[in-house]
Amino acid sequence: MTPIQPPALLTPSRRQWLCGAAALAGSGLAAPVQAKTEAYPKGPVKLVVPFTPGGATDVIARKLGDQLSKSLNAPFVIENKPGAFGMIGTDQVVKAAPDGQTIGLILSGVVLINPHIYTKVPYQVERDIALISKVADTAGVLAVHPSVPVKNAQDFVAYLKANPDKLNFGSYGQGSSPHLLCEYLRKTLDARMNHVPYKGEAPLVQDMLGNQVQVGIASLNAQKQHFDAGKLRPIALIAGQRTAAMPELATMAEQGFGDDVFRMQNWFGIIAPKATPAAIQDQLAQAIGAVMATPEMQEMIVKMGYTPVADSTPRKLVAEYREWAPRWKKLAELSGAKIDQ
Template identity: 45%
Template sequence: MSVLSHPVSRRQFHALSAGALALPGLALAQGAASYPNQPVKVIVPFAAGGGTDAIARLIGLKLAAALKQPFVIDNRAGASGMIGTTAVAKAPPDGYTINVGLSTSLLINQFLYTKMPYDPQKDLSMLYRLAAGTQILAVKATMPVKNGTELLAYIKANKGKLSYGSYGAGSTPHLFGAYLDHIADGGMSHVPYKGEAPMVQDFLGGQLDIGWVSATVAKGHIEAGKLKAIGINSANRMKALPNVPTLKAAGLTDPVFSLEGWLAMAVPGKTPKDIQDKLAAEVRKAMQDPEVQRKIEDMGFSPVLDSSPEKFTAEYKEQMPKWAELVKISGAKLD
């Protein structure tokens, strides 16, 4: 016979209610304790072979070893990372679908696109900022400048005559280049390319004057003197190119020139906090491995050793208005 067929005292009612309310929390705790008990899908919203993919595979191997389940990389490239990121945003929030993406796909796109299939602030939870994507402001080898102060003066003196390249409209090199042009009132031409490699080829040929490049692609050319490095977008020097100063030290003191893109992990928005914390703790352990740090640094990134869902979310919110303003200044809008 159902308990509802008998009178229930107020004390009994409250006791039953408290027990019922405790059950979901208990279930979540048990879920986190046994997580993961099946393979975890790691969606990378870019093509295989790039830095994002390489770091996702590096961390995935560490997580698989620690948590005794495969972490399977799934590359879903397209639409500036939105195809793969959408798949994560719409996935069940159970910890079995993870995103490894860039500041472009996780943060900047919301200011670039007039329509998006997901809201990164509601449909995703930021899990761990893996690495800072430090970029190098470079100029063609024949340009008669040695630092940021001289570069600004040169842009002003050659108004309307210079060009800057990017990996496409709305990419971070486009946003930084547009801002440099804005503060110099230089009237520079923006030349978008389908990737960094073709941009660097035009740089080497002298057809392009200015651009932001990665250490992965440009390090050898800079060391050989075929490109001239002015400085890096970071508060600290890059281990891959220790002789290149920060842009602030090179004379570009505007805070924008210390703003770094990043590579990070995110999960569907309502993923239980217990599972997020467990994942983030294991990622943090992986990042303490000197070999992991060395491999990330060799790719031109700066590893982040002590991130967490709380720290990363706070950084994300602090950076949002800065990237929004850069997009506004660039005039970039995508559909």
């Protein structure tokens, strides 16, 4: 039989510690008891892509989802929900249960441009959306058809001023970031050209190749092969810094155009419903960062013409959103673009 141990003697120091702990508990200042972290994910995770299959967002989502399935030991199921420049799919994520089992991969225009362009937006960013993690930055490339006799940004602006309304400027949609930049050029530099909106990058680039439009801004991913073949000519990068996918291409700022608008670039990022617990947001962001840091993902993103991001967190992404959102709003207002939706 195990002998019953006598109660431990209360030494003066032990008695003081117990009394102090009781006092703290009574005052409500006791250190909180750490709650046991629940396992995440609890089964399959739905990763909503608010754009059509085959596009850059979809390609990144499928590769990221595949890697997260392995690292978190749960299937990540891709669901494409296109429409209204990402608002339909984003709304589906926003209205899902806030448990981390439904997330989305968006292009930043969903949160930075849509609220200022569309007359009806089914979500409010700060109220409804948890910004979890950025996965890649995407720079726009200002390019021209080879028939346009310019080779850099300074030449381009000078040519526009000397040839008002001669060039057609293509964008991948009314209210898209290239459209806003086109309006900025027209209104601040007195560079007159005709805006031609397309439904996506593919038809825009196709008409640039055919010289139906002579100027456009699209992703490096959509244009790189045509630059290499000499069928389109890159003029400048719309970004804060050069990209590893085409390091020889200078930014607009490097070419003498230092306005904030020429550093405003898009990004791909993971979102979730706003009420998703912070612990789940952090765990998800850490898992995404680990995946994005792998050589396989880094190589894929760079080959697509983007810049991989492996150190994003909810706090970093929210801070970046709040820094740039007012600038996007100002640019949208300057453009005058409005879409009934």
